[in-house]
Amino acid sequence: MKKNSFNLGEFLKNNSVPIMFIVICSICIPLAGYSPAYLLNEIVTRMGRNIFLILSLLIPIMAGMGLNFGMTLGAMAGEIALIFVADLQIWGIPGIVLAMIISIPFSVMLGLLCGKILNMAKGREMVTSYIISYFINGVYQLVVLYMMGALIPIAHSTIKLPRGYGIRNTVSLLSMRQSLDNALAIRVFGAKIPLLTFAIIALMCLGIIWFRRTKLGQDMRAVGQDMEVARDAGINVERTRLISIVISTVLAGFGMIIYLQNMGNMSTYSSHTQIGMFCIAALLVGGASVDKASIGNVFLGVILFHLMFIVAPNAGAKITGDSMIGEYFRVFVSYGVITLALVMYEVKKRRAKAGMGRQLAAEQQMEGKNED
Amino acid sequence: MSEVKTKNKFADMIRSFGLPRLIIAGFLLLLFIAAPFTGVNLGTQITNTINRFSWNAVLVLAMVPMVHSGCGLNFGLPLGIISGLLGATISMEMGFSGPVSFIMAALIATPFALIFGSGYGTLLNKIKGGEMMIATYVGFSAVSVMCIMWLLLPYHSPNMVWGMAGKGLRTTISLEGYYDKALANFLQIRLGSLVIPTGSLLFFALLAFLMWAFLHTKTGTAMTAVGSNPTFARAAGINVDKIRMLSVVMSTWLAAIGILVYEQGFGFVQLYNAPFTMALPAVSAILIGGATVNKASITNVIIGTFLFQGIVTMTPTVMNAIIRMDMSEVIRIIVSNGMILYALTRKSEVTKR
Numbered sequence: 119m120k121k122n123s124f125n126l127g128e129f130l131k132n133n134s135v136p137i138m139f140i141v142i143c144s145i146c147i148p149l150a151g152y153s154p155a156y157l158l159n160e161i162v163t164r165m166g167r168n169i170f171l172i173l174s175l176l177i178p179i180m181a182g183m184g185l186n187f188g189m190t191l192g193a194m195a196g197e198i199a200l201i202f203v204a205d206l207q208i209w210g211i212p213g214i215v216l217a218m219i220i221s222i223p224f225s226v227m228l229g230l231l232c233g234k235i236l237n238m239a240k241g242r243e244m245v246t247s248y249i250i251s252y253f254i255n256g257v258y259q260l261v262v263l264y265m266m267g268a269l270i271p272i273a274h275s276t277i278k279l280p281r282g283y284g285i286r287n288t289v290s291l292l293s294m295r296q297s298l299d300n301a302l303a304i305r306v307f308g309a310k311i312p313l314l315t316f317a318i319i320a321l322m323c324l325g326i327i328w329f330r331r332t333k334l335g336q337d338m339r340a341v342g343q344d345m346e347v348a349r350d351a352g353i354n355v356e357r358t359r360l361i362s363i364v365i366s367t368v369l370a371g372f373g374m375i376i377y378l379q380n381m382g383n384m385s386t387y388s389s390h391t392q393i394g395m396f397c398i399a400a401l402l403v404g405g406a407s408v409d410k411a412s413i414g415n416v417f418l419g420v421i422l423f424h425l426m427f428i429v430a431p432n433a434g435a436k437i438t439g440d441s442m443i444g445e446y447f448r449v450f451v452s453y454g455v456i457t458l459a460l461v462m463y464e465v466k467k468r469r470a471k472a473g474m475g476r477q478l479a480a481e482q483q484m485e486g487k488n489e490d
Numbered sequence: 491m492s493e494v495k496t497k498n499k500f501a502d503m504i505r506s507f508g509l510p511r512l513i514i515a516g517f518l519l520l521l522f523i524a525a526p527f528t529g530v531n532l533g534t535q536i537t538n539t540i541n542r543f544s545w546n547a548v549l550v551l552a553m554v555p556m557v558h559s560g561c562g563l564n565f566g567l568p569l570g571i572i573s574g575l576l577g578a579t580i581s582m583e584m585g586f587s588g589p590v591s592f593i594m595a596a597l598i599a600t601p602f603a604l605i606f607g608s609g610y611g612t613l614l615n616k617i618k619g620g621e622m623m624i625a626t627y628v629g630f631s632a633v634s635v636m637c638i639m640w641l642l643l644p645y646h647s648p649n650m651v652w653g654m655a656g657k658g659l660r661t662t663i664s665l666e667g668y669y670d671k672a673l674a675n676f677l678q679i680r681l682g683s684l685v686i687p688t689g690s691l692l693f694f695a696l697l698a699f700l701m702w703a704f705l706h707t708k709t710g711t712a713m714t715a716v717g718s719n720p721t722f723a724r725a726a727g728i729n730v731d732k733i734r735m736l737s738v739v740m741s742t743w744l745a746a747i748g749i750l751v752y753e754q755g756f757g758f759v760q761l762y763n764a765p766f767t768m769a770l771p772a773v774s775a776i777l778i779g780g781a782t783v784n785k786a787s788i789t790n791v792i793i794g795t796f797l798f799q800g801i802v803t804m805t806p807t808v809m810n811a812i813i814r815m816d817m818s819e820v821i822r823i824i825v826s827n828g829m830i831l832y833a834l835t836r837k838s839e840v841t842k843r
Contacts, residue, residue: 245623248623248626252823256824259820446641453630457631460627461616464619468616468619
């Protein structure tokens with residue numbers, strides 16, 4: 119990471135996505151006509167809500183497994199835990215802590231499964247993890263919609279469907295709504311700043327920085343650089359990759375609980391379906407790529423992506439007279455950003471490979487000359 | 491893995507057929523056997539299965555060229571579907587009606603499919619090895635762009651736009667008076683409760699035959715060569731990028747025609763978010779039929795579509811009759827995605843790169 123000289127062209131090329139977003143936001147903000155205080159409040163809320171989830175993506179990227187679309191698995195584990203806690207009627211912060219504890223075994227189990235499958239599909243981890251998230255969504259529906267209340271005891275009829283088994287479409291988390299956010303909240307310029315949530319996030323960031331320096335973290339980076347070299351160096355590649363996915367899944371579970379306590383209710387069958395996509399899009403907007411992501415990317419990404427998300431519907435309505443346009447536009451931007459990042463990554467990978475080939479050829483030529 | 495090595499012919503047969511496929515086929519057979527006992531009319535069920543087969547078969551056929559050329563499973567199917575939808579809506583906007591509107595829709599969809607397909611192909615040639623993930627997101631991006639376009643494009647036909655605003659296409663458009671059952675009613679056979687949409691089946695048979703014939707031409711063989719060993723193909727003087735491009739365009743065009751065939755059977759045009767969910771069923775159908783990530787045949791298409799659509803139609807009715815519980819949606823999700831996972835994780839295919 120040495121910066122020998124500041125090169126404007128290179129800088130623009132490397133940060134094209136965040137710059138594009140800054141441009142989009144600076145056009146849309148005046149059009150949307152929101153007050154700065156409102157925007158600040160919204161952004162701070164959404165930062166508290168989303169950052170933890172996005173942080174869970176960092177570790178698999180470090181291990182060279184790309185964007186973990188399987189983080190949805192953790193989100194589902196978190197939701198299952200929240201259903202149990204809602205059924206036990208444990209409220210407030212104890213409820214949140216208990217939900218986190220309950221989510222761990224589910225997350226670990228799903229993470230192990232996901233990691234095992236991804237180890238069988240090396241080289242196409244992303245598409246596989248993407249399909250896993252759909253597959254486990256089917257299993258999740260099977261458990262939550264048919265088994266809960268029938269095989270798995272659920273006491274309270276308020277969260278059960280009228281037919282006697284299965285969980286309702288929305289589970290109210292009113293009892294723990296924003297209890298984490300309100301615990302140590304302060305107001306600055308009319309914006310509520312949830313200090314406790316931010317403290318947890320800060321702790322998590324420190325944790326990730328610390329983790330990078332541990333033996334395991336170093337191993338992960340080695341595996342991410344080159345699996346074969348890492349294997350020759352005596353690293354158990356499969357195990358390292360498995361651990362990275364398990365950690366990511368557990369963190370995603372915690373993140374989902376933080377996310378949902380802020381929302382205050384949970385759409386049992388749809389909360390998790392889009393969460394992976396939005397988190398990945400936010401991370402990429404922050405300037406991360408498939409093989410490199412930092413904590414800074416997470417923060418910048420959340421701010422820019424959600425700023426766009428807040429202002430797009432109104433700005434779209436101002437420009438075209440139809441509010442749906444803005445809604446569709448922000449969906450398009452999310453998908454478009456992921457597509458762009460994936461394409462840039464693959465092109466870069468191919469170019470690097472071609473470059474290596476050329477270098478090898480040149481070296482051989484040099485050797486040939488030396489022999490002459 | 492050592493216990494698999496038993497020199498049992500039966501075990502060998504199972505292995506070549508694939509265990510998941512066997513389970514799915516057995517499950518479907520069980521449903522067919524159980525159907526009469528649960529009071530479900532078998533004739534209607536078979537009619538439904540054949541009907542749904544005729545709607546979906548062309549979409550599944552669209553997978554074949556890209557698998558052959560080594561581009562993997564075409565998760566970017568929505569791109570072709572959008573070309574088809576553009577053809578359908580423009581044909582209706584221009585005032586064609588009856589079966590003619592189907593032909594016009596196919597004709598109008600073709601240039602769109604060629605343009606989108608070649609753009610998509612150019613992109614996929616730049617990112618060899620990462621096709622499937624990028625294809626998925628190219629499809630999604632295209633669908634979401636079109637969501638905006640359906641609202642903004644200047645459509646005026648009162649049968650298609652929102653009544654109040656007078657602009658912007660509706661989410662579902664009825665095809666009555668246009669090409670509803672245009673193919674299915676051609677030479678239709680009725681035997682009691684059994685109704686066979688001969689026209690749709692013949693149309694699929696024609697396309698499938700053309701595909702089979704194409705794969706046996708010089709270009710078709712070259713395509714298979716590119717898929718199985720690109721380095722060897724290049725050494726043999728085949729222009730790999732050009733062949734891959736051709737396969738992508740073919741796949742996109744077939745998807746465009748496929749969605750038109752689907753609509754004529756279903757009777758409605760579905761716009762906006764509908765194409766999002768259309769790639770995965772087609773992908774898993776061809777995999778259920780025995781295809782792998784880099785090998786697929788017409789037989790795979792036929793068997794796969796029949797098995798997949800059979801399960802989709804049979805489970806709701808039969809399961810409902812047996813246990814009074816509609817678990818079909820969940821079963822469909824688990825079966826189809828499980829099948830894709832199985833195909834993605836098989837060792838033999840990973841060696842390709």
